[in-house]
Amino acid sequence: MADRLAMSPTATLAVGVRAPTADIYAPQWRNVIFVAPFLFFFTTLLLFPLLWGMWLSFHKADTFSSGNFVGLGNYARLYHDKVFLQSIWNTFYFVLLTVPTLALIGLFLALCLNRRTRTAAVLRTLFFSSSVLSVTIVTLIWRIVFIPNVGLLSTIYGWFGATAPAFISDPSLAMVGIAIATIWWCIGLPMMLFLSALQQIPQDIYEAAALDNANRWQTLRSITLPSIKRTFILVIIIQIVLQFQLFGQAWLMTRGGPNNLTKPIVLYIYDTAFRRWDLGLGAAASEILFILILVAAMAQYLVTRSRGDQA
Amino acid sequence: MKLKKILFAAVSAGAMMLAAPSFAATELSVQRFFGACDADFGTNTDATKAVGECGIITSLINKFNADNPDVHVNVTTVEWPGYDQLTAQFASGDAPDIVTIHESVLSDYQSKGLLMPLDDLLKSVGVTPDAFTDAARNGATKDGKIYGLPIDSWTMLYHVNMDLFKQAGLVNADGTPIFPKSPEELLAQAEQFKQKTGKPYFVQNLTNETALYTRNLYTYLFQQDSDFFADPKHVKLNTPEAKKVVEMYKAIFEKGYTTKDLDYGGSINAFLAGEGGVHLNGTWVVGDYNAQSETKGTALNKGGYAVYPYPQLFGGAHAQYADGHTWAVSQKDRTPEQIAAIGKFLKFFADNDFEWSRTGHLPAYKAVITSDAFKALPHRNTISAVADLGRPLPSAVQRQFAIQDIIGEEMSAAISGQKDVDTALADMESRVNELLANI
Structure with a gap:
């Protein structure tokens, strides 16, 4: 041990002499x-x-113990579970x-409020203000409405x-009710994403269109919409990923009812894993949701990429 | 120098004395449902002045804290029934010391070794199981040991708006309400009620609800002697008996004999506003409704409020579904002081069961249920019968709340016409059995 310690300075020195310029890359x-730190x-x-989730999905496990290996047994159960398919x-x-x-509503609002007036500024704030609320408050407000x-x-x-339509209990309206609250x-x-895109369209194109006597509809169709195409796709992707994860609104407004018609996958997962202890x-079910979101995101990615290339 | 030392010693002693009570107090974490009402009862320590489940339990715990300076109870209130949180807390090793658990749910946690058997602890504070009513003792006993301090037995009841019953001509000469004796009579009386008052016979919370449907089904299956849980691992619900019950409630729904689209809160408001004759709700609202009926100008004050067990509609056993609330203690390593504090808390609730029974729940103690003070409480002469009528599911049946959800979902679909009755019963049976087969 002592020998090795004594040797090492010499060895380092020798290396230093032979390769004076070490490749820092x-x-x-x-x-x-x-x-x-990141890897950790x-x-x-x-x-x-x-x-671990994948491992669990091949086991018969409950919240307090992990049981036997069942292979694809859980997936077979899901396949035959009407509530899961629903x-x-x-x-x-x-x-x-x-x-x-x-x-569409976001785009419409952005088009209407893309002005430098005080009213537009106030309205922009108002329309954005609902986004800062938590899901509990939002559902509470809409339950009071419905x-x-x-x-x-x-x-x-x-x-x-x-008589008002029963947005919480009517089988054909319950999901629409949740959608209204979510929108x-x-x-x-x-709206904000569209606004920022609209404000980046160069004004001189609009001036040229005005000189060419283009009407409002022509301007919208030929200048505004093509200019914000990429933002439109971005909004669609963000919203698909977000709305796939529906949980809070359905849980707090309808508990997934009536007859499981408003039960989204995440609520099904919550129900089975945490309320029935069937982990x-x-x-x-979580793995299936993972694959679904992955497929949706990949499809969107491919669509955007090919369109981007064409442009 | 000497003076300085004396001064220092005095200040230190003073500080010690001030700090001592807060250091010595044993902390207990208690988690409960029954709602939050700190605005009304947050500082009240006189339970006799409180009304309703929330008011009484809040005041009782306040009183316990005031009477026992050496113990400090921290209360967390969860939304009913709170088992999702509790399961997560157990899974993460952060369970509360004492927690409200239904008798029907005790076996879920007990079977996983998460609850502490209470026999010895209760004995050490002088509470013995022979003091419990039979229903309470059976409900709290799992594998021969007590796993929760029972505080009540509860069931669903017919809460009656007597003013509307009088208008409908459904009152006997002695002033008591006339109830049906068969499903046919129920439909006939509901029709008569609707004709005479223009209002539905039943006020039910049919939206965002599963428990009500399931409890109704259990009650009328018991009354037909249907042994649907003969095997606790396998239910039989696709039976003629179950079909009779579901079809009865479906007829009530289709013919407009019930309120529709109301959730739990909405149904209470509707009943208190006099929008229907019979509210199907539990023992826990008797105290509140009685207080309403004594307030001038309310719908219940107009012609009076009465409350009865479910009527006997079938020829079988005289029975109805019942359950009970308990205080359960989580399994944990504790100091003798902490265990003694838990014992004090449980003893306090055993001693104050009369106050809790003012909610409308039936007492869990023989001494209280036979006491004159309890009998003198309003409406107890009509609802005490539940002590004999009440019947839980077999205690070996696990996941009773999850089963309740499945049965409720399917019944709701059948009653509102989204599924035909046979399909709903078949689905209900196969879903429950699938759940039980995979425990």
Whole structure:
């Protein structure tokens, strides 16, 4: 030991003499230290849970014990579970209801409020203000609107002697009710994204169009819309990823009912894993959701990339 | 120098004395449902002045804290029933010391070794299981040991608006309400009620709800002697008996004999506003409704409020679904002081069960249920029968709240016409059995 310690300074010196210019870009193990903090959190908070979730999905496990290996048993159970299949459809239906509406209303609001007047500034703030609320407050507000007999909607319908539609309990309206609350809540972000895109369109193009006697519709179709195409796609991607994860609104407004018609996949996972303690089945359902979001995100990515290339 | 030392010693002693009580107090974490009402009862220590579940339990815990300076109880209030949080807390090793658990749910946690058997602790503070009512003792006993201090037995009841019953001509000569004796009679009386008053017979919370449907089904299955949980691991619900019950409630819904689209809060408001004859709700609102009926100008004050067990509609056993609330203690390493503090808390609730029974729940102690003070409480002469009628599911049935959700979902779909009755019953049975097979 003592010999080795005595030897080492000489060895270093010898190396230093032979290679005076060390390649500072050469891979060195000690560089791992620089990425270690990131790797630590990435592994413990993302990679490990991801792999553990996969492992769990092949086991019959409950909240307090991990049981036997069941292979694809949990996935087979999901395949035969009508409620799970219903929840997948519900999630897609919800995305279909909210994403196009959010994009179109967001665009419409941005077009209307893209002015330098004080009213426009106030209205922009107002429309964005709902986004800062938590999901609990949002659902509370909309429950007060939708609640039968004493709700805002019932009161307004009552003035005309009509009965308000039952947005929380009617099977065909419950998801629409949740979508309305969600659109009201989420409209701020698409509007802001569109506004910023609109403000980046060079004014001289509009001046040229005005000189060419183009009317408003022509200007919108030929100048504004093509100029914000990329933002439009961005809004769609962001909203698809966001709305796929529907949970709070459905849980707080309808508890997934009536007859599981508003139960999204995340709520199904919560129900199975945490309320029925069937952790293996919940983990399997999470893997399916993971794949669905992955496919949706990849599809969007491919579409954007090819369109980007063409442009 | 000497003076300085004396002064220093005096100040130190003073500081020690001031700080001593807060250091000595043993902290207990208590988690409960029953709602939050700190605005009304946050500082009240006189339980006799409190009304309703929330008011009484808040005041009782305040009183316990005031009476026991050596123990400090920190209360966390969770939304009913709070089992999602509790499960997560157990899983992360951060469970509260004492927690409200339904008797029907005790076995879920007990079977995983998460709860502390209380026999010895209760004995050490002088509470013995023979003091409990039979229903309470059976509900709190799992594998021969007590796993929760029972505080009540509860069930669903017919809460009656007597003014509307009088208008409908459904009152006997002695002033008591006339109740049906068969499903056919129920539909006929509901029709008569609707004709005479223009209002639905039932006020029910059918939206965002599963428990009400399930409890109704259990009650009328018991009354038909249907042994649907003969095997605690396998339910039989696709039966003619279950079909009769679901079809009865479906007819009530279709013919407009019930309020629709109301959630729990909405149904209470509707009943208090006099929008229907019978509110199907639990023992826990008896105290509140009685207080309403004594307030001038309310719908219940107009013609009076009465409350009864569910009527016997079928020829089988005289029974209805019942459950109970308990204080359970989580399994943890504790100091003797902490265990003694828990014992004090449980003893306090055993001693004050009469105050809790003013909510409308039936007492869990023989001495209270037979006491004159309890019998003198309003409406207890009509609802005490539940002590004999009440019947829980077999205690070996696990995941009873999850089962309740499945049955409720399917019943709701059948009653509102989203599914036909046979499909709903078949789905209900297969979903519950799938759940039980995978525990």
